[in-house]
Amino acid sequence: MSFAVTAGGHRVECAPSQTLLDACLRAGVWMPNSCNQGTCGTCKLQVLSGEVDHGASPRDTLTDDERATGLALACQARPLADTEVRGHGTAGRTTHRLRDLTTTVRAVEDIARDTRRVLLGLAEPLAFEPGQYVELSVPGSGARRQYSLANTADEDKVLELHVRRVPGGLATDCWLFGGLDVGDRVEATGPLGDFHLPPAEDDDGGPMVLIGGGTGLAPLVGIARTALARHPTREVRLYHGVRGAADLYDLDRFAELAAAHPGLTFVPVLSDEPDPAYRGGFPTDAFLEDVASGRGWSGWLCGPPAMVEAGVKAFKRRRMSPRHIHREKFTPADAS
Amino acid sequence: MTTTERPDLSWLDTVTMSELERDPYTTYERLRAEAPLAYVPVLGSYVASTTEVCREVATSPDFEAVITPAGGRTFGHPAIIGVNGDIHADLRSMVEPALQPAEVDRWIDDLVRPIARRYLEQFEDDGHAELVAQYCEPVSVRSLGDLLGLQDVGSDKLREWFAKLNRSFTNAAMDENGEFANPEGFAEGDAAKAEIRAIVDPLIDRWIVEPDDSAISHWLHDGMPPGQTRDREYIYPTIYVYLLGAMQEPGHGMASTLVGLFSRPEQLEEVVDDPALIPRAISEGLRWTSPIWSATARISTKPVTIAGVDLPAGTPVMLSYGSANHDTGQYEAPSTYDLHRPPLPHLAFGAGNHACAGIYFANHVMRIALEELFEAIPNLERDTREGVDFWGWGFRGPTSLHVTWEV
Ligand code: HEM
Ligand code: FES
Numbered sequence: 162m163s164f165a166v167t168a169g170g171h172r173v174e175c176a177p178s179q180t181l182l183d184a185c186l187r188a189g190v191w192m193p194n195s196c197n198q199g200t201c202g203t204c205k206l207q208v209l210s211g212e213v214d215h216g217a218s219p220r221d222t223l224t225d226d227e228r229a230t231g232l233a234l235a236c237q238a239r240p241l242a243d244t245e246v247r248g249h250g251t252a253g254r255t256t257h258r259l260r261d262l263t264t265t266v267r268a269v270e271d272i273a274r275d276t277r278r279v280l281l282g283l284a285e286p287l288a289f290e291p292g293q294y295v296e297l298s299v300p301g302s303g304a305r306r307q308y309s310l311a312n313t314a315d316e317d318k319v320l321e322l323h324v325r326r327v328p329g330g331l332a333t334d335c336w337l338f339g340g341l342d343v344g345d346r347v348e349a350t351g352p353l354g355d356f357h358l359p360p361a362e363d364d365d366g367g368p369m370v371l372i373g374g375g376t377g378l379a380p381l382v383g384i385a386r387t388a389l390a391r392h393p394t395r396e397v398r399l400y401h402g403v404r405g406a407a408d409l410y411d412l413d414r415f416a417e418l419a420a421a422h423p424g425l426t427f428v429p430v431l432s433d434e435p436d437p438a439y440r441g442g443f444p445t446d447a448f449l450e451d452v453a454s455g456r457g458w459s460g461w462l463c464g465p466p467a468m469v470e471a472g473v474k475a476f477k478r479r480r481m482s483p484r485h486i487h488r489e490k491f492t493p494a495d496a497s
Numbered sequence: 498m499t500t501t502e503r504p505d506l507s508w509l510d511t512v513t514m515s516e517l518e519r520d521p522y523t524t525y526e527r528l529r530a531e532a533p534l535a536y537v538p539v540l541g542s543y544v545a546s547t548t549e550v551c552r553e554v555a556t557s558p559d560f561e562a563v564i565t566p567a568g569g570r571t572f573g574h575p576a577i578i579g580v581n582g583d584i585h586a587d588l589r590s591m592v593e594p595a596l597q598p599a600e601v602d603r604w605i606d607d608l609v610r611p612i613a614r615r616y617l618e619q620f621e622d623d624g625h626a627e628l629v630a631q632y633c634e635p636v637s638v639r640s641l642g643d644l645l646g647l648q649d650v651g652s653d654k655l656r657e658w659f660a661k662l663n664r665s666f667t668n669a670a671m672d673e674n675g676e677f678a679n680p681e682g683f684a685e686g687d688a689a690k691a692e693i694r695a696i697v698d699p700l701i702d703r704w705i706v707e708p709d710d711s712a713i714s715h716w717l718h719d720g721m722p723p724g725q726t727r728d729r730e731y732i733y734p735t736i737y738v739y740l741l742g743a744m745q746e747p748g749h750g751m752a753s754t755l756v757g758l759f760s761r762p763e764q765l766e767e768v769v770d771d772p773a774l775i776p777r778a779i780s781e782g783l784r785w786t787s788p789i790w791s792a793t794a795r796i797s798t799k800p801v802t803i804a805g806v807d808l809p810a811g812t813p814v815m816l817s818y819g820s821a822n823h824d825t826g827q828y829e830a831p832s833t834y835d836l837h838r839p840p841l842p843h844l845a846f847g848a849g850n851h852a853c854a855g856i857y858f859a860n861h862v863m864r865i866a867l868e869e870l871f872e873a874i875p876n877l878e879r880d881t882r883e884g885v886d887f888w889g890w891g892f893r894g895p896t897s898l899h900v901t902w903e904v
Contacts, residue, residue, distance in 0.1 A: 226839045473770065477875035478903055483770050484872065 164211075164240040168192065168248060175240050181206075181213065182235035186259035186353070192248055195355050195490035197236045197296070197307070199223075203355065203490065204235035204248075211244030257288045262295065262349040267319055269341055272410040273403075275326040276376060279337060281347055286317035291358065291383030292461075294491065295320065295351030299332045306332040307491045309380035309463065310352070313387050320349075323376035323410075356463065356489040358384055366392030367457055372400040372444045372472050374464025375408065380489060382411070384461060389422045396424045398451065402444035402468060405434030445471040448479075455479030463489040504531045512539050514670040514678075517890040521790060522832065525820035534804040534814070541566070541671030542794070543806075543814040548844060550804050551821040554795050554814050555848035562851045563796035563813050567677070571665040571686045571741075576734035578793050578851060588735055589854065590720060591727070595644065595712045598857045605861045612639045613869035621873045624904040625880065628870075629752050629897050630656075636866045637748035644858075645739065646704070646711025650696060655744055661689035662741040666792065667891030693740060694733075701729050742892070743855055746788040747862045749894030753887075754782025754867065756895050757834030759879040764836040769871045778836055779863050783822075783845035785834045790819030790893040793847065818844040819893055876902045 166175040166184055175184035182204055185192045195203040202222045208231045215228060218237040235248070264281035272278050294309040311321040326338045358364060369388055371381040378401050385399050403409055406429075415427035428451075430444040440447055445468065452458075458481050462472040469488050476486050512524050517539070525546050528535050533547040542565070545551045554560055564572065564579025574580070577588040594600065616635050620626045638655035642648065647655070665686025670678035677683075697713075704714040705726050713736065717726040758765040758778060768774045796813045803814070821844045823831035828838065846853035853859070871877070879885075880899035888896050 224837075477769065480873070480875060480902075480904075482872045483875050484772065486770070 165243045166240055167243075167245040168206075175244075177239060177241070179239060180216070180236055181233070181238050181240065181244070181246065183259065185235070186256065189255050189258045191256035192235050193355060194236055194353065196492070197353055198491060199234050199237045200492075201490040202234070205232055206235050206246045206248040207231055208233050208238075209245040209247055212241040213238040213244060214241055257290065257293075257352055259350060259353065260287070262287065262351060264320065264347045264349055266341060266343050266345045266347060268343060269337075272323075274405075274407040275338075276408065276410060277324045277326075277337065278410075279322045279324055279341070281320040281322065281349070283318050283320065287320070287351065288317065289314065289352030291387040292356045292380040292489075293352035293354045294356075294380070294489075295322075295349045296353065297332070298348040299336055300348075302331060304331055307353070309356075309377075309383075309489065311379040311382040313383050313390070321379070321382075323379040325376045354489070354491070356380055356461075356487055358387055361391055364388070364391055366395045367459060368396035368398075369459050369461065370398045370400070370448055370452065370455070370476070371461040372402065372448065372464070372468070374402045374444070374468040377462075377464030377468075377489070378411075380463050381461060382414075385425070386418070389418070389425060393422055394424050397422070398426045398428065398448070400428045400430055400444035400447055402430050402432060402464065405431055406436045406439060407434075409439075443471065444468070445475040448472075449475050452479055455481030459485040459487065461487050466492060506532055506535055509535065510538055512537065514539055514890070518667075518888060521817075521819065521890045521893070522823060525817060526823070529820060529824060532804075532806075534806045538673075539671065540669055540815060541675055543808065543812060544791075544817055545803075545814050546817045546820040547804075548821040548824040548827050551816050551818060551844055552848050554803060555816055555844075555851070557795075557801070557849075559799050559801045560795040560797055560814070563794050565666075565669060565792070565794050565813075565815065566671070567669045567683075568666050568792070570668075570677070570683055571662060572734045572737045574734060575731065576738050577854075578738055585850075587720075591716050591732070592712075592735065592854050594719065595715065596855055596858050601858050601861060605858070606865065608643060609636070609640045609862050609865040610869060612636055612643070613866050617869060617873045622904050625899070625901045627897050627899050628755065629748070629895060632870065633751040633755075633866070633898075634745075634748040637746075637751070637862060638744045640747070640862045641739070641744055641858075644712050646700065646709065646713045647697075655740070658689050658693060659741050659745040661685045662737060663745060663889075663892050665689075666741060667889070669891065690737065693737070697736065698729070742789060742792070743859075745892060747859045747866075749786075749788035749892065750779060750783050750859065751863045751866050752895045752898055753786035753788070753893075754779050754863070755898060756879075756885050757782050757785050758836075760834050761836065764834075765877075768836065769875050769877075772868050772871065774836065775864050775867050775871075776860065779860065779867070780843070781834060781836055781838065784828070784843040785822075785832075786887060786893055786895075787819035787822050787843075787845040788892060788894055789845070789847070789853075790890060791815055791817040792891040793851065795849075795851075816847070818847060874902050878902060 163174045163176045166173050166181055168185055171190040173184050173188035182192050182194050193203045195201045199219050199222055213233050216237040216239055218234045223234050264283055267280040267282045270278045291313050294307050296305045296307050298305055308322040324337050326333045371385055373381045385397055409429050419425045419427055430440045430447045432443055435441045455476055460476040460481050462469045473486055528546040533550045534545055537544045545554050561581040562579055564576055575584050613636050616632050620631055634656050635652045639652050642655050665683050668679055668682035672678045704717050708714045708718050716732050768778045794813050794815045797808050797810055799810045801808050846856045877900050880901045883899035886896050
């Protein structure tokens with residue numbers, strides 16, 4: 162059995178156990194979404210008719226008053242009847258279809274302290290926007306974990322994920338850093354999220370600053386390379402914030418990219434273990450030192466919540482337009 | 498209710514106009530609690546102060562519009578806010594076409610955004626500004642001025658006019674004989690009107706023979722038989738309504754919203770980060786400090802009983818929407834600005850068939866102005882070395898708002 166969910170003139174089938182967001186994205190109907198954890202509110206929509214079960218929607222994100230006036234979180238709500246909804250401005254346009262993905266581990270590589278690159282081969286190519294993420298099912302647990310793609314859109318057959326070990330972590334210590342081996346099958350769904358560049362035709366080639374904390378670098382790798390492919394000479398400042406030099410990775414890759422793109426500056430910043438070869442402190446402070454005015458820039462932030470908050474403040478302090486500040490809103494499992 | 502049960506309202510005898518202008522809330526809070534419909538001697542009028550009584554009077558079939566005495570002295574007859582029946586219907590049909598949502602949507606962005614940008618460019622790199630005089634009021638008057646056809650009248654002149662008309666319109670104090678207590682208070686409004694006539698009369702002369710797309714040109718011609726125009730004496734009172742309230746209030750609304758947001762830094766930050774919240778921030782700003790605080794009135798057309806008070810036919814009642822919007826029966830902690838309070842309807846735009854005709858236009862002017870402000874200066878802070886003073890009983894808003902930011 163399933164219910165009909167109507168959004169922006171599109172009618173999609175939604176199983177009683179399925180969230181409205183999942184049903185729409187699987188049908189290729191766009192709904193704003195970011196965290197898929199019920200915490201960011203991006204997917205809030207108005208239920209016009211029908212009825213939904215709010216599931217695990219937190220009261221912080223969806224208050225009782227909002228529920229009473231018919232608001233719901235698409236990423237948490239499940240239909241109890243045929244339901245019509247109205248989302249924000251962009252809801253209802255077509256988007257990359259959300260799919261279940263069966264993947265095979267192609268490579269597992271230790272790239273830095275407690276950090277791995279995992280390459281997952283896809284049976285069929287995946288259409289996504291660089292910067293989006295996938296959810297992996299942790300075998301045998303029913304748990305799911307979100308990992309950003311470091312790929313560009315044409316790298317659609319092998320997904321590149323950066324994973325940091327969380328001591329005692331269900332997904333990392335026990336699996337991705339435990340028994341995971343080349344050839345293993347990994348169940349995933351994707352693509353998800355709204356952390357990606359505007360469409361090429363709306364991208365004016367303006368300067369960009371990207372700040373990644375730890376493995377929060379992953380989506381920025383896909384975004385920066387895509388941005389430079391569109392406008393090879395644009396100014397791109399990519400900051401990688403980590404604790405110590407042992408946490409840095411892909412330095413050669415960025416050196417090579419910078420050699421091909423004089424507008425690219427890659428800046429590693431060490432917060433805890435000083436090293437004369439690198440800048441010290443926080444990457445958001447390094448940005449404030451380096452850039453006098455952020456007017457006309459776009460800013461991209463992925464990493465621990467405190468870093469992202471500091472980044473938003475730093476960007477606004479340099480008067481970057483808030484419309485052009487982008488942040489990954491899911492909290493990475495390995496954020497610390 | 499018999500007279501013996503009436504609360505003792507003798508404390509009202511000592512309330513003065515300047516007290517009300519400085520802080521109407523203390524007096525009206527007591528009125529809401531003790532007598533939601535009360536005769537206030539200094540105003541020489543009954544006053545409705547709660548949500549329920551304001552709404553009841555504004556929408557009752559037993560009341561019709563009347564202009565307050567000081568308002569009538571300032572605007573003359575027939576001002577749209579004080580007339581009824583066919584004349585009111587004609588004046589509404591005259592002003593409404595330009596203010597219809599579908600019509601406003603067609604040009605509002607192209608009208609207001611460049612104006613907002615132009616004023617921002619003058620100070621956005623200074624690192625400090627006084628936003629009431631440098632931004633809120635100029636964007637408000639320029640947007641409406643251009644819509645009306647007053648492109649050649651400078652923004653400072655339009656600001657001067659609304660300020661003078663405001664003080665005249667709200668020169669409401671009455672003496673015990675029912676005469677104006679300060680007749681000399683109308684002089685500056687009279688001077689402003691003389692100047693307005695000197696500037697607008699030649700424009701009207703031209704529009705009569707050369708109609709264009711400006712609102713006042715349409716007021717003259719729309720719905721009239723070919724070759725005829727509305728008489729200018731007939732439309733001037735409504736031009737004054739515009740040159741006061743419609744010019745002034747979007748500026749008040751923006752400035753009050755900003756002061757409210759500055760009182761909740763985390764909410765300001767949310768709104769700056771997500772401009773989709775601006776309309777909600779404005780709606781709460783208008784509830785928190787209603788720009789048209791107490792400027793319009795209704796008059797009973799037959800004997801009625803309101804809030805337990807018997808009123809004979811022909812009794813005027815002033816509508817204190819700014820007080821109604823602080824009604825604790827409706828709003829928790831009403832004197833606190835709170836973006837996240839339940840979005841209940843408020844009375845900042847009035848109610849009934851005389852409710853504001855410019856709601857859609859005004860909301861968009863304020864929205865676009867704040868969007869551009871936060872876009873250009875996302876690191877705006879209130880300059881805490883300067884205080885913020887609110888002024889006004891009839892019309893209310895901050896008199897100045899000093900801000901700073903890092904450049
Ligand atoms: C934030 C800005 C504004 C606020 C808060 C506001 C509020 C009000 C209020 C409270 C009234 C009296 C309603 C009543 O007596 O029940 C009113 C009347 C009116 N307003 Fe506004 N107003 C604003 C802006 C404007 C603008 C920009 C225009 C025109 C472009 C406009 C046009 C009118 C007209 C024509 C009336 C008289 C309606 C009638 O008596 O039939 N207003 N407004
Ligand atoms: S709350 Fe649903 S996507 Fe964040």
